[in-house]
Amino acid sequence: xxxxxxxxxxxxxxxxxxxATAGGGxxxxxxxxxxxxxxxxxxxxxxxxxxxxxxxxxxxxxALLELAPGAPWVAVGSHLDSQPTAGRFDGAYGVLAGAHAAxxxxxxxxxxxxxxxxxxxxxxxxxxxxxxxxSSVFTGKLAAEAVLETTDPDGVxxxxxxxxxxxxxxxxxxxxxxxxIHVEQGRSLEDSGAQIGxxxxxxxxxxxxxxxxxxxxxxxxxxxxxxxxAMLGAALLISSARDVAxxxxxxxxxxxxSCGELYVYPNSPVVVASEVRMLVDIRATxxxxxxxxxxxxxxxxxxxxxxxxxxxxxxxxxxxxxxEYDGRGVELARAAAESLGLSSRVVRTVAGHxxxxxxxxxxxxxxxVPSVEGISHNERELTxxxxxxxxxxxxxxxxxxxxxxxxxxxx
Amino acid sequence: xxxxxxxxxxxxxxxxxxxATAGGGxxxxxxxxxxxxxxxxxxxxxxxxxxxxxxxxxxxxxALLELAPGAPWVAVGSHLDSQPTAGRFDGAYGVLAGAHAAxxxxxxxxxxxxxxxxxxxxxxxxxxxxxxxxSSVFTGKLAAEAVLETTDPDGVxxxxxxxxxxxxxxxxxxxxxxxxIHVEQGRSLEDSGAQIGxxxxxxxxxxxxxxxxxxxxxxxxxxxxxxxxAMLGAALLISSARDVAxxxxxxxxxxxxSCGELYVYPNSPVVVASEVRMLVDIRATxxxxxxxxxxxxxxxxxxxxxxxxxxxxxxxxxxxxxxEYDGRGVELARAAAESLGLSSRVVRTVAGHxxxxxxxxxxxxxxxVPSVEGISHNERELTxxxxxxxxxxxxxxxxxxxxxxxxxxxx
Numbered sequence: 147x148x149x150x151x152x153x154x155x156x157x158x159x160x161x162x163x164x165x166a167t168a169g170g171g172x173x174x175x176x177x178x179x180x181x182x183x184x185x186x187x188x189x190x191x192x193x194x195x196x197x198x199x200x201x202x203x204x205x206x207x208x209a210l211l212e213l214a215p216g217a218p219w220v221a222v223g224s225h226l227d228s229q230p231t232a233g234r235f236d237g238a239y240g241v242l243a244g245a246h247a248a249x250x251x252x253x254x255x256x257x258x259x260x261x262x263x264x265x266x267x268x269x270x271x272x273x274x275x276x277x278x279x280x281s282s283v284f285t286g287k288l289a290a291e292a293v294l295e296t297t298d299p300d301g302v303x304x305x306x307x308x309x310x311x312x313x314x315x316x317x318x319x320x321x322x323x324x325x326x327i328h329v330e331q332g333r334s335l336e337d338s339g340a341q342i343g344x345x346x347x348x349x350x351x352x353x354x355x356x357x358x359x360x361x362x363x364x365x366x367x368x369x370x371x372x373x374x375x376a377m378l379g380a381a382l383l384i385s386s387a388r389d390v391a392x393x394x395x396x397x398x399x400x401x402x403x404s405c406g407e408l409y410v411y412p413n414s415p416v417v418v419a420s421e422v423r424m425l426v427d428i429r430a431t432x433x434x435x436x437x438x439x440x441x442x443x444x445x446x447x448x449x450x451x452x453x454x455x456x457x458x459x460x461x462x463x464x465x466x467x468x469x470e471y472d473g474r475g476v477e478l479a480r481a482a483a484e485s486l487g488l489s490s491r492v493v494r495t496v497a498g499h500x501x502x503x504x505x506x507x508x509x510x511x512x513x514x515v516p517s518v519e520g521i522s523h524n525e526r527e528l529t530x531x532x533x534x535x536x537x538x539x540x541x542x543x544x545x546x547x548x549x550x551x552x553x554x555x556x557x
Numbered sequence: 558x559x560x561x562x563x564x565x566x567x568x569x570x571x572x573x574x575x576x577a578t579a580g581g582g583x584x585x586x587x588x589x590x591x592x593x594x595x596x597x598x599x600x601x602x603x604x605x606x607x608x609x610x611x612x613x614x615x616x617x618x619x620a621l622l623e624l625a626p627g628a629p630w631v632a633v634g635s636h637l638d639s640q641p642t643a644g645r646f647d648g649a650y651g652v653l654a655g656a657h658a659a660x661x662x663x664x665x666x667x668x669x670x671x672x673x674x675x676x677x678x679x680x681x682x683x684x685x686x687x688x689x690x691x692s693s694v695f696t697g698k699l700a701a702e703a704v705l706e707t708t709d710p711d712g713v714x715x716x717x718x719x720x721x722x723x724x725x726x727x728x729x730x731x732x733x734x735x736x737x738i739h740v741e742q743g744r745s746l747e748d749s750g751a752q753i754g755x756x757x758x759x760x761x762x763x764x765x766x767x768x769x770x771x772x773x774x775x776x777x778x779x780x781x782x783x784x785x786x787a788m789l790g791a792a793l794l795i796s797s798a799r800d801v802a803x804x805x806x807x808x809x810x811x812x813x814x815s816c817g818e819l820y821v822y823p824n825s826p827v828v829v830a831s832e833v834r835m836l837v838d839i840r841a842t843x844x845x846x847x848x849x850x851x852x853x854x855x856x857x858x859x860x861x862x863x864x865x866x867x868x869x870x871x872x873x874x875x876x877x878x879x880x881e882y883d884g885r886g887v888e889l890a891r892a893a894a895e896s897l898g899l900s901s902r903v904v905r906t907v908a909g910h911x912x913x914x915x916x917x918x919x920x921x922x923x924x925x926v927p928s929v930e931g932i933s934h935n936e937r938e939l940t941x942x943x944x945x946x947x948x949x950x951x952x953x954x955x956x957x958x959x960x961x962x963x964x965x966x967x968x
Contacts, residue, residue: 229823229828230823230825231773231823231831270825271826272825272826272827272828275826277826277827331775331777331778331779332775332778332779332780333783349777351777361935362640362642362934362935362936363932363933363934364907364908364933364934365813365817365838365934366760366762366813366815366838366840366907366908366909367741367742367906367907367908367931367933368742368743368933369744369811369813369931370799370802370813370814372930372931375799375815377795377816377817377819378796378799380792380795381791381793381794381795381816382792382796383792384789384791384792385792385793385796388781388786388789391781392781395781400780402776402777402779402780402781404777404786404829405788405792406776406788406825406826406827406828406829406830407821407824407825407826408819408821408824409824410818410819412640412641412642412683413817413818413819413820414640414641414681414817414818414934415683415686415688415817415818415836415838416681416682416683416688416817416908417640417683417934418815418817418934419817420642425826427826429777495778496777496778497775497777497778497827498777519783520779520780521774521779522774522775522778522779523773523774523775523776523825523827523828523829524772524773524774524831525773
């Protein structure tokens with residue numbers, strides 16, 4: 147079997163049938179039946195190309211290809227899990243691209259590293275929270291035991307779910323470097339016409355968990371002045387967050403704010419809500435801009451609490467400033483793209499990726515391929531065939547250079 | 558057994574143990590196990606006082622007391638079902654008060670009517686929608702077959718649920734008049750110091766069902782200008798509704814607006830919501846005020862759709878102007894209260910009641926007793942013992958007059 151672009155696209159189309167939705171996307175949330183099917187399909191693919199497959203204690207899937215017996219390992223990967231009603235590309239593209247790139251290097255002369263293709267468990271965080279769970283355990287940011295006891299909304303734990311799909315083990319591996327390729331989930335590549343994005347940094351972000359506490363009351367007979375309406379408090383937080391994004395976005399930088407998840411209690415048509423639990427996040431292109439946006443939002447939180455006569459309790463809060471990827475990795479990838487005749491540009495990632503974790507512990511290279519119209523977390527997500535195969539070609543070339551020791555400055 | 562106020566309070570306390578919540582309220586949603594237990598407890602109570610119990614095709618429970626064999630029937634009642642985490646009084650007070658009032662009239666000389674105490678099925682509408690289901694079927698406003706096929710969020714139908722608790726039958730009854738007593742769920746009686754409310758009319762109301770349609774997108778990487786955020790659209794509708802209430806409330810009248818129920822899809826922390834389903838209602842003290850408030854809100858709906866770049870689809874919409882209760886019933890009840898030395902005042906009801914349905918088909922009298930601080934649909938709902946027993950005394954006197962033919966102008 148020739149591992150050319152056509153072979154990649156055929157594999158990708160076959161994989162996209164697993165957990166396929168009527169709208170042309172996939173639903174393969176972490177450790178569901180569909181995720182389990184996909185993990186087993188992937189295992190079959192790589193085993194047929196001479197990889198060995200292992201699982202670690204939190205279900206990270208390692209496809210191991212030995213090029214230099216006894217040598218250290220470099221890793222390439224992403225995640226096969228998806229949001230509900232997601233696109234086919236997000237994460238899954240990168241894992242399959244990693245496998246094809248590695249397989250193309252089988253038997254490589256002069257290899258100084260072996261290659262592990264990693265399918266990180268639960269990058270999406272829709273079923274089990276938080277997101278980037280598998281790579282967070284791998285990089286020591288989360289404890290495996292706590293992760294395994296985390297439950298989904300039905301009370302099923304990560305441990306039970308992983309055992310249910312048979313993809314948990316006790317494998318452990320040290321890696322010396324990490325490479326990931328992903329669809330951009332934005333439109334900067336498409337807008338600029340570049341074929342490849344070289345990720346130089348993340349955005350800064352501030353994430354809130356709110357519990358808005360009001361008091362149950364009759365939606366008809368309770369006068370407005372007597373109400374403590376948690377739903378109103380939540381609504382004011384959501385619209386305030388958007389106001390902040392608009393206010394702090396200008397020609398020199400961008401703020402985006404979101405609330406995607408919200409639970410109302412008792413959620414009855416005739417009862418003023420007593421409690422709303424919700425998540426809000428603020429992301430910005432620079433540290434000062436993020437700080438200013440957060441400060442403005444804090445003021446709006448107080449105003450929302452006053453207007454709706456509610457308590458707004460704040461739970462776990464996370465803040466991080468824009469973080470840089472390794473500049474030498476960006477340069478290696480730029481040169482590799484150039485050698486293949488692919489146009490590239492330096493970009494930033496707003497979304498989190500497993501590489502966001504990995505870059506904190508080992509030299510890491512993060513690559514993007516274009517997303518049509520930047521549509522993401524949507525069944526209509528699309529990366530064109532030629533962009534997918536160009537990405538696999540580049541990933542192969544980058545991985546070849548890494549395996550040959552050109553990125554081994556850490557030694 | 559003497560059916561005095563003390564006996565009533567003991568029965569009421571006993572009933573309040575069924576479906577009791579830790580917060581001092583009850584959770585007896587329609588046709589749940591707790592509602593079934595309460596219906597059977599109530600059956601036991603009234604059968605021990607000589608009533609016969611029957612169920613109609615949609616689970617309305619009839620406790621029949623014959624005073625004048627062969628004569629027509631008058632009805633008294635309310636509903637035993639509750640909201641989740643509700644107070645103990647709403648509905649349940651009126652049903653038990655009706656049973657005690659009727660039982661006190663057992664053996665009444667000169668009765669021209671028999672008495673049916675009715676526990677209407679699913680007044681609350683929290684589990685099965687719409688609310689006031691049982692009385693809507695009884696008054697011909699809803700078809701029994703459609704109601705029986707209505708399902709709760711778990712897919713259980715009304716028919717299955719009623720059969721599950723064994724409270725469905727084929728009984729049918731015509732009634733000549735209807736009396737209901739209920740806790741006020743507002744504070745006008747408490748504020749004025751009156752012991753009894755004589756309900757002269759409902760408020761006008763306009764109820765909306767909205768489906769806000771946006772598009773799934775990544776909460777981080779999708780730029781604000783590219784978003785079509787259903788959650789933002791919903792939030793703007795909620796805050797706009799409150800603005801309308803504030804704007805149209807003044808010394809001459811009141812508007813209240815609410816959104817108590819909202820469902821988000823896909824409700825993931827990292828996905829811009831593609832769909833929010835929600836209910837909004839606007840209630841006002843007068844027809845012109847309602848019309849002005851609705852017109853102002855319609856403008857805000859368009860603004861919300863523009864700002865969030867969403868489609869706002871409108872489902873079933875219901876509007877009704879303030880409707881009057883029968884003035885002769887108000888006068889009969891006022892005179893009855895006076896004869897007992899109870900202070901009364903004429904009030905309006907913002908909340909819907911089964912009597913709101915019944916008044917459209919038979920002469921109907923609606924009475925209120927005070928609610929402490931007007932707290933309703935809340936475990937902290939409270940009506941004082943002396944107010945409860947005064948209400949039972951008045952209901953007994955009103956029912957005595959009705960049964961003796963003093964309210965029989967319809968003949």
